[in-house]
Amino acid sequence: MEQAAPRQDSKGTGGALSKQAAAWFLRLNDPACTDEDRRRFDAWLGASERHAEEYRAFRRLWQRLDGLGEDGPVRRRRAVGIVGFLAACALLLGIVFAGPRPAAPEQTIATATGEIRRVTLADGSIIDVNADSRIAVSVSDDARRIRVERGEAVFVVADDSRRPFEVLAGAGILRDIGTTFGVAVENGLVSVSVIEGAVEVRLPETGAKATVGGGERLAFSRSAISPPERFDGEAATAWRFGRFEFRDTPLHEVVHQINRHHARPTELADPSLGRLRVSGAFSIADRHGLLTALEALYPIRRDERGEATRLARAER
Numbered sequence: 158m159e160q161a162a163p164r165q166d167s168k169g170t171g172g173a174l175s176k177q178a179a180a181w182f183l184r185l186n187d188p189a190c191t192d193e194d195r196r197r198f199d200a201w202l203g204a205s206e207r208h209a210e211e212y213r214a215f216r217r218l219w220q221r222l223d224g225l226g227e228d229g230p231v232r233r234r235r236a237v238g239i240v241g242f243l244a245a246c247a248l249l250l251g252i253v254f255a256g257p258r259p260a261a262p263e264q265t266i267a268t269a270t271g272e273i274r275r276v277t278l279a280d281g282s283i284i285d286v287n288a289d290s291r292i293a294v295s296v297s298d299d300a301r302r303i304r305v306e307r308g309e310a311v312f313v314v315a316d317d318s319r320r321p322f323e324v325l326a327g328a329g330i331l332r333d334i335g336t337t338f339g340v341a342v343e344n345g346l347v348s349v350s351v352i353e354g355a356v357e358v359r360l361p362e363t364g365a366k367a368t369v370g371g372g373e374r375l376a377f378s379r380s381a382i383s384p385p386e387r388f389d390g391e392a393a394t395a396w397r398f399g400r401f402e403f404r405d406t407p408l409h410e411v412v413h414q415i416n417r418h419h420a421r422p423t424e425l426a427d428p429s430l431g432r433l434r435v436s437g438a439f440s441i442a443d444r445h446g447l448l449t450a451l452e453a454l455y456p457i458r459r460d461e462r463g464e465a466t467r468l469a470r471a472e473r
Contacts, residue, residue: 158175177201178211200302202361203323203330207473209361267291268308271418273396282322285342285397285407288417296320308417309341311394328379332357334373339394350374351392358382401439401447408433408455412468419444428467430457 162401181198184190202208268274268290271312275285278296286292290308295301299319303312305326314322314333322333326340327347336354340347349356351369358377365382369375373385374393396414403411409431415423418441425431433455439447448466451457458471 159276174211175215178208178215179239179379182215196304199304199325203302203325203359204300206359209359209364212361213364217225226386241362251318263291263293263295265291270420273399278315280317280320285311285313285394287311287396303348305340305342311339311397313335313337327377328360328362329377330359330361330381332359332369338369346376346378348374348376349389350388350393352394352420357381395438396441399441401441403435403437403439405436406433407431408435408451408468411435414446415447422465423448424465424467426467427438430468430470433457 179421181201184194185198194336197248202212204293231395237456245370256301266274266284266286268286268288270289272288274286276286276294278284278294278301280296280301282301284294284303290310291306292308292310293306294306295303297320301317301320301322303310303322305324308355308425312322312324312333315334316335324331324333324340326349329347331338331340331349334355334357336356337352338354339350339352341350349358349369351371351373353371355371356369358369358375359365359397360377360379363380365377365380367375367377367382368386369385370452372387372390374388375385376383387400389404392404395402401411401414409425409428412431414424421444434457435451437450437454439450448459448468452471454469457468460467460469
């Protein structure tokens with residue numbers, strides 16, 4: 158039997174929240190679970206720390222029940238039986254499978270290679286979206302929620318105590334505490350860079366938390382948050398103003414940034430070149446000038462033959 162997504166209710170009693178957590182667990186483990194269900198689960202999970210606590214508690218209960226007794230096929234039959242029993246209880250209690258409530262409209266903002274966009278929300282918040290990035294924006298009467306699906310964005314958040322400003326990225330939920338901050342999603346890692354104010358980072362699945370202050374950044378995966386470290390906010394966000402500012406930046410990262418903003422690929426013929434450290438300020442639009450400077454300042458030669466620019470080690 159296909160289950161509808163649980164109702165969204167952030168004001169429920171402890172018992173109601175426990176039932177919602179059970180319903181979401183069942184839904185996420187149902188083969189019929191959709192991407193929209195998972196997005197709504199992320200929103201429910203991030204709406205309150207109590208939601209995350211109840212979900213973790215139910216997951217622990219499931220793991221204990223599933224771990225009892227037999228191995229192999231017997232255990233799998235037991236697990237199926239447990240799911241069926243819990244689903245039946247949920248239906249009898251009339252708690253969860255009543256169909257989704259309408260959600261706030263979601264606007265998707267996607268940028269192409271070389272495209273930088275500035276978006277101003279109705280509340281006055283500003284979002285700068287870097288090239289080759291994709292975000293989704295949802296603003297309602299009681300919440301402002303952004304999902305960073307790919308790439309990088311910087312948020313300048315307007316003060317509105319009635320509507321929390323949250324960013325969902327990877328396995329984490331970020332809550333603004335009056336701030337300007339950036340979020341980048343790359344190869345399964347999320348980095349959070351705070352220019353001004355502070356941001357709270359939570360991993361609902363593990364309960365891990367951290368607060369990032371102005372001039373600090375950290376990274377997180379599905380299971381862990383790195384300690385905050387100091388960083389140069391002006392250099393890191395110079396792309397917003399059409400500039401690359403590299404401060405002892407590995408060449409492989411420089412090449413990555415060039416490719417984000419220009420259609421003709423740049424490649425490293427020798428991977429060891431990627432460890433060279435680059436410093437300097439350059440116009441994003443002037444790809445030729447940047448590559449010429451790299452040739453002049455570093456042991457690099459450029460080969461423009463073929464469909465890509467190849468950077469090789471120069472013999473000097």
